[in-house]
Amino acid sequence: MTRRAVIGALRITRIHAPRNQHGKERMTGRPVGESEDRDILSVEGLSLSFGGLAALTLVDLSVRAGSVTGIIGPNGAGKTSLLNCISGFYRPQRGRVTFDGKDVTRVAPDRRAGLGIGRTFQNVALFEGMSVLDNVKLGAHTRLSSGILSTMAFTPSARREELRLREEVENEVLDFLEIEHLRHRTVGSLAYGLQKRVDLARALAMRPRILLLDEPVAGMNEEETEDMARFILDVREERGVTIVLIEHDMGVVMDLCDRIAVLSFGERIALGSPDEIRRDPEVIRAYLGEEAA
Amino acid sequence: MIIGNHKESYASDEAIFRTPATRAWMGIAAVAALVFPFVAGDYLLYLANLMAVLALGALGLNILIGFTGQISLGHAAFMGVGAYATAILASRFGLPFWISIPAGGALATGAGMVVGAPSLRIKGLYLAIATLSAQVIFEWIFTNWTSVTGGIRGLNVAPASIAGFRLDTDERIYFLIVGVTVVHFLLATNLRRSRWGRAFVAVRDRDVAAEIVGVNLFRTKILAFMVSSYYAGIAGGLWVYFTKVVTPETFPLSLSIQFLAIVIVGGLGSIKGTVYGTVFMTLVPELLKAGTGLARVVWPTAQSYLFPLRDVVFGLLIVVFLIFEPHGLAEVWNRVKRFFSLWPFEK
Amino acid sequence: MSEGLVHLLQLLVSGVVTGGIYALVAMGFVVVYKATRVINFATGEFMMLGAFFAWTAMSAVQAPFVVALLVAVAASALLGMATERLVLRPLLGQRTISVIMVTIGLAAIFKGLAQIAWSGDYRSYPAIFPRAPIELGPILLPSRQFYPFLIAVGAIALVGLGFRFTRTGVAMRATADDQMAAFGMGIDIRRIFSLSWSLAAMTAAVAGIVVGIIGGISPQLGAIGLRTFPVVILGGLDSIGGALVGGVIIGVLENLAGGYVDPLLDGASLKEVVPFVVLVFTLMVRPYGLFGTREVERL
Numbered sequence: 018m019t020r021r022a023v024i025g026a027l028r029i030t031r032i033h034a035p036r037n038q039h040g041k042e043r044m045t046g047r048p049v050g051e052s053e054d055r056d057i058l059s060v061e062g063l064s065l066s067f068g069g070l071a072a073l074t075l076v077d078l079s080v081r082a083g084s085v086t087g088i089i090g091p092n093g094a095g096k097t098s099l100l101n102c103i104s105g106f107y108r109p110q111r112g113r114v115t116f117d118g119k120d121v122t123r124v125a126p127d128r129r130a131g132l133g134i135g136r137t138f139q140n141v142a143l144f145e146g147m148s149v150l151d152n153v154k155l156g157a158h159t160r161l162s163s164g165i166l167s168t169m170a171f172t173p174s175a176r177r178e179e180l181r182l183r184e185e186v187e188n189e190v191l192d193f194l195e196i197e198h199l200r201h202r203t204v205g206s207l208a209y210g211l212q213k214r215v216d217l218a219r220a221l222a223m224r225p226r227i228l229l230l231d232e233p234v235a236g237m238n239e240e241e242t243e244d245m246a247r248f249i250l251d252v253r254e255e256r257g258v259t260i261v262l263i264e265h266d267m268g269v270v271m272d273l274c275d276r277i278a279v280l281s282f283g284e285r286i287a288l289g290s291p292d293e294i295r296r297d298p299e300v301i302r303a304y305l306g307e308e309a310a
Numbered sequence: 311m312i313i314g315n316h317k318e319s320y321a322s323d324e325a326i327f328r329t330p331a332t333r334a335w336m337g338i339a340a341v342a343a344l345v346f347p348f349v350a351g352d353y354l355l356y357l358a359n360l361m362a363v364l365a366l367g368a369l370g371l372n373i374l375i376g377f378t379g380q381i382s383l384g385h386a387a388f389m390g391v392g393a394y395a396t397a398i399l400a401s402r403f404g405l406p407f408w409i410s411i412p413a414g415g416a417l418a419t420g421a422g423m424v425v426g427a428p429s430l431r432i433k434g435l436y437l438a439i440a441t442l443s444a445q446v447i448f449e450w451i452f453t454n455w456t457s458v459t460g461g462i463r464g465l466n467v468a469p470a471s472i473a474g475f476r477l478d479t480d481e482r483i484y485f486l487i488v489g490v491t492v493v494h495f496l497l498a499t500n501l502r503r504s505r506w507g508r509a510f511v512a513v514r515d516r517d518v519a520a521e522i523v524g525v526n527l528f529r530t531k532i533l534a535f536m537v538s539s540y541y542a543g544i545a546g547g548l549w550v551y552f553t554k555v556v557t558p559e560t561f562p563l564s565l566s567i568q569f570l571a572i573v574i575v576g577g578l579g580s581i582k583g584t585v586y587g588t589v590f591m592t593l594v595p596e597l598l599k600a601g602t603g604l605a606r607v608v609w610p611t612a613q614s615y616l617f618p619l620r621d622v623v624f625g626l627l628i629v630v631f632l633i634f635e636p637h638g639l640a641e642v643w644n645r646v647k648r649f650f651s652l653w654p655f656e657k
Numbered sequence: 658m659s660e661g662l663v664h665l666l667q668l669l670v671s672g673v674v675t676g677g678i679y680a681l682v683a684m685g686f687v688v689v690y691k692a693t694r695v696i697n698f699a700t701g702e703f704m705m706l707g708a709f710f711a712w713t714a715m716s717a718v719q720a721p722f723v724v725a726l727l728v729a730v731a732a733s734a735l736l737g738m739a740t741e742r743l744v745l746r747p748l749l750g751q752r753t754i755s756v757i758m759v760t761i762g763l764a765a766i767f768k769g770l771a772q773i774a775w776s777g778d779y780r781s782y783p784a785i786f787p788r789a790p791i792e793l794g795p796i797l798l799p800s801r802q803f804y805p806f807l808i809a810v811g812a813i814a815l816v817g818l819g820f821r822f823t824r825t826g827v828a829m830r831a832t833a834d835d836q837m838a839a840f841g842m843g844i845d846i847r848r849i850f851s852l853s854w855s856l857a858a859m860t861a862a863v864a865g866i867v868v869g870i871i872g873g874i875s876p877q878l879g880a881i882g883l884r885t886f887p888v889v890i891l892g893g894l895d896s897i898g899g900a901l902v903g904g905v906i907i908g909v910l911e912n913l914a915g916g917y918v919d920p921l922l923d924g925a926s927l928k929e930v931v932p933f934v935v936l937v938f939t940l941m942v943r944p945y946g947l948f949g950t951r952e953v954e955r956l
Contacts, residue, residue: 104522127524127527130524138519144512144514144519147511155525157505158524158525163506165501168507220523223524379752379754438696440940443936443937453925571758617772618777626762627762628765629763632751636751
């Protein structure tokens with residue numbers, strides 16, 4: 018584990034309360050859409066190895082609808098591999114991924130996106146040559162229906178769809194994440210913190226039911242970190258999107274998450290509330306122990 | 311000087327020609343294009359037709375390479391497929407051009423689908439070599455499937471005609487060629503700003519991320535191949551009615567490379583750039599020809615160096631653009647525009 | 658021995674001869690690809706220039722063949738180095754299309770310059786080797802195929818052994834395996850790139866001379882570079898052994914097609930396309946070739 022994470026664990030991150038969005042009705046209390054007593058995602062007995070090298074071993078994880086679940090663990094513990102199995106980039110050798118009651122273990126990544134699994138990336142995997150607007154619009158790809166011929170001819174229906182998308186993206190995403198002034202900028206020219214925000218924007222444009230965030234605040238300064246944490250909570254509160262996040266910043270993890278899963282050498286060694294995890298002797302040994310010296 | 315252009319609605323921000331100035335320029339260009347054949351001489355008219363066909367083909371390649379980042383060294387072969395299909399339908403079955411050209415485009419689309427099919431598994435250099443093989447194999451078929459293609463002697467085609475009106479001069483065929491090309495440029499512009507255009511570019515920039523965001527890589531890549539070869543096929547069909555003959559050596563590897571050069575010099579992924587690239591890469595050899603013609607006065611053997619000199623200049627342009635101006639003429643043009651939009655207040 | 662069998666043997670032997678030459682050309686591709694991940698589309702033009710260099714040395718100053726060969730190889734080494742420094746290095750890390758196109762551009766430049774310098778006429782080397790054909794049992798091999806083949810085999814052995822046993826060769830292989838690690842071990846990667854290009858150009862020069870002896874020299878000689886792609890892909894882009902095996906397979910297949918199928922076709926020559934059909938097949942079934950390294954993708 019990095020020194021920074023340890024410092025983060027000691028730091029108390031202050032998080033703003035969800036703000037009111039332009040007089041829109043604010044959802045508080047129970048998140049919309051999803052009820053909390055049901056698992057929206059479950060991973061059972063997942064094992065993944067690369068040429069004999071085990072990345073994940075028999076990992077189980079269930080995520081309640083509307084919750085924020087954190088995945089923590091030392092570097093190389095298999096956190097990103099787990100996310101990759103959920104979003105479909107890796108095919109596990111054993112085990113099952115169930116999303117919303119449907120076995121998606123063999124479903125292609127793009128179809129999973131269509132089902133509502135959204136995702137951001139550890140090292141912002143944006144489309145550098147495209148504008149912010151186009152990046153975000155692309156997130157809605159699976160929700161659009163125009164065929165290639167009608168888009169080339171720009172038929173009235175294709176035009177309507179495109180304009181509706183523009184309006185939706187502006188109101189629901191750009192405005193929400195406060196990046197509307199950057200819409201025509203090329204992504205490659207933006208600062209890292211903003212790129213991470215665009216990455217989230219693209220995922221939000223998918224209108225996901227679950228959002229997988231891979232180190233959403235890595236490399237950010239304190240202010241950017243607080244902004245991002247606020248956005249994540251808002252997404253959960255206002256849209257009822259279930260969130261699974263990997264993060265090294267313990268302050269953020271402890272503050273945001275309802276439940277935390279701890280991975281070490283590809284095995285899930287603990288699962289519980291932030292308080293339970295903080296006290297778990299095995300977690301302390303595997304995770305903090307080596308650095309405590 | 312343009313201080314800013316404030317948009318009132320998302321619809322106006324999404325339009326193709328966004329500013330009044332652009333719209334005015336487009337209007338002027340349209341009028342100029344309509345008047346051109348009546349004022350231009352034979353030679354200029356020939357060049358205009360040639361460039362329109364090349365631009366259409368190059369645009370197809372730019373959609374494939376510039377948009378989706380898939381390299382093809384076999385673009386001329388698809389043009390050949392379109393040309394042969396058009397020529398066969400016209401000469402053997404007597405079909406009119408407005409059927410034979412689209413049919414040629416359709417057949418080229420099919421060929422593109424077949425050649426593009428392995429594009430999910432192979433990319434980059436390997437795809438370049440796969441398409442190179444397609445080029446060699448198609449050329450071989452054009453030459454050797456004599457019963458259908460007429461072998462090395464090729465096929466002759468009667469001029470296009472519509473309602474008894476024969477498009478048998480460069481002046482008349484100009485309207486068909488330039489019209490079809492302009493329409494296809496607009497189609498490509500629409501494509502670029504649509505969900506498919508975005509998916510194409512996303513596949514180029516980061517295919518894995520695109521897939522996880524919901525883009526089906528296989529379908530997208532193959533669609534790009536199909537659109538690209540469709541454009542080549544239509545360009546081939548126009549070529550048939552332009553020259554009224556089609557032979558295997560019309561569509562060699564060097565034409566594929568010529569298309570690539572146009573796309574690189576014009577600007578990868580830039581629709582406007584395709585036009586600039588085509589004009590530039592067509593006019594430079596013509597200027598060389600004129601130059602060596604003039605040089606003959608003082609240097610009698612100058613003209614014998616014309617062809618090798620063309621090769622050298624062609625190669626140099628590619629190398630120089632790649633190293634010094636990798637975004638091509640489109641970017642040069644943008645810089646010039648930016649300079650003048652601020653001039654004289656800022657440099 | 659039956660006539661059919663002799664015919665077959667004859668085809669096999671000339672297939673192996675063709676294959677040896679393909680293998681040498683392929684080696685030029687492999688050396689550059691291994692170290693720099695670039696496919697040099699100007700390989701054929703490097704061959705052509707090498708052939709002209711040797712021809713000039715022989716015809717202009719009546720240099721003996723061995724001297725001319727060495728002169729051509731040395732000149733090509735410089736040319737390869739200059740190419741890497743001036744053209745490839747500025748494009749380091751650029752998109753594949755840029756790197757492919759720049760070598761295609763180079764090919765056009767070289768071809769044009771060669772035509773200006775030496776004109777488009779066909780030339781041939783002064784008689785170098787004994788004219789008597791070589792008898793291999795029942796098979797006759799023309800002398801102008803046999804001796805060039807020996808040169809090709811010698812050059813292949815030299816490059817292969819050099820790669821395996823010299824210090825620089827080891828450094829090149831290390832760089833090919835893992836650039837960062839090699840850099841960490843204190844290997845000067847830019848020097849390796851430069852050396853790879855000059856080695857590739859030297860290999861190409863020998864290949865060009867070999868082809869020139871067999872079929873004459875002209876600015877079009879480089880066309881064979883293109884015909885070598887099937888060999889390189891079949892063998893594996895980064896495998897020297899693969900180039901050898903791929904060369905022989907393609908050479909033999911091509912000659913068999915030419916010997917048995919072409920007479921049945923009405924004027925068409927299957928020999929011309931067979932390598933490319935094999936190429937397409939390879940790409941579909943096993944894109945990294947018989948001996949190439951499979952590349953793994955990461956997110």
